[in-house]
Amino acid sequence: MTMAIESNVEEKLGRFGLTEDDVERLVEALGTHDGHARRVVRGALRELGEAAVPALEKAASGSEATVSREAMKLLRQIRL
Numbered sequence: 648m649t650m651a652i653e654s655n656v657e658e659k660l661g662r663f664g665l666t667e668d669d670v671e672r673l674v675e676a677l678g679t680h681d682g683h684a685r686r687v688v689r690g691a692l693r694e695l696g697e698a699a700v701p702a703l704e705k706a707a708s709g710s711e712a713t714v715s716r717e718a719m720k721l722l723r724q725i726r727l
Contacts, residue, residue, distance in 0.1 A: 659698035667702070670695065674702045677717035689721060696725050 660666060676688045692699045699721070706718035 656698045656701070659695060663695065665695075670699055670702045671705075674699070674706045674718060675714065677706070677721075678711050678714040685717070689717065692721050693724060700725060 656667075660670065670692075673688050673692055677685060677692075679685050679688070692703065703718040703722050703725075706714050707722060709715050709718075
């Protein structure tokens with residue numbers, strides 16, 4: 648990440664009291680079979696917006712089909 652983007656990501660995560668590891672765990676939770684939990688996680692990641700993009704990009708190219716599909720959907724929504 649560039650310095651400006653990295654700073655914005657850290658600032659946004661800090662406002663929510665989250666770390667990059669927390670965001671990665673949220674992204675991993677997109678693979679849960681619990682539909683309600685998945686909706687909650689999607690909402691949290693949308694709220695994080697650009698701060699979630701690095702973890703979502705990583706997951707979008709991952710091998711877990713459900714997580715990858717959900718990550719790609721969220722990336723499209725965040726980038727609108």
